[in-house]
Amino acid sequence: KGKRAFIAGVADDNGYGWAIAKSLAAAGAEILVGTWVPALNIFESSLRRGKFDESRILPDGSLMEITKVYPLDAVFDNPEDVPEDIKANKRYAGSSKWTVQEVAESVKEDFGSIDILLHSLANGPEVTKPLLETSRKGYLAAISASSYSYVSLLKHFLPILNPGGSSISLTYIASERIIPGYGGGMSSAKAALESDTKVLAFEAGRKRKIRVNTISAGPLRSRAAKAIGFIDMMIDYSLANAPLQKELSAEEVGNAAAFLASPLASAITGTVLYVDNGLNAMGVGV
């Protein structure tokens, strides 16, 4: 029987989340997505109006179907966490049940269980500031949206993740090497995410036989990456210095995720898988 995947962090057809959805759909999985509440209307109307149809085409010529789009804000675990100003915000008031716990409950109600959980989201309000100029508030916001959001998602989806299932997040090498420009505590957030991948692999493995891995992806011109402001430079740097001198396509990351989610990876858990044309292995620029 086909597997069911929930992919958190899809709001257009440019990012890794979309590409992962396509690779999983091409491999026969049913696709559910979680879309950030403020981006929900435009994403759903674009989908409906056929704006993404070209990018929905799968290798066999059919169009990827997204069975359901759930509004999600992964910085809130349950309704009690939501502050008044967010509740009153009209972009949020127009949707309901978008905290992590409520989304997991809705998916359970609608489908019973899932096999694959994907975390493809990050946010750091001060990402353009060096760490030395980052405020406590900005740093904690980066950790909340980019690291704890994953702990929370896995925690709430674990009871409905079928044993043998797979959970995957996306990370970046700025966690372990100096990448000037990836600021605001985002490098710290990715370090936390990678460390948590190991601990969560142990806990979710023992508890429900779930594998937990993260993909350290090379640079992609996504909406989030454009907001950081140095993405073209990072793509050029990779082209000049990586062992494989080609632009990285989102599809290559999607295919790696499909591998990690498949039985082909049944003994792989707690790892950081580099999908970056090998750039991580270089010790010097050339």
Ligand code: NAI
């Ligand atoms: P993207 O813009 O396609 O994806 C980020 C998504 O996170 C967006 O859809 C945004 O709406 C969503 N989001 C932000 N805050 C949220 C919240 N509180 N609740 C729910 N959703 C929220 O950009 P991209 O680059 O594809 O990012 C996906 C993942 O890939 C991120 O973890 C990112 O750090 C990682 N990554 C990206 C690289 C790149 O060069 N683009 C390189 C390495 C890792």
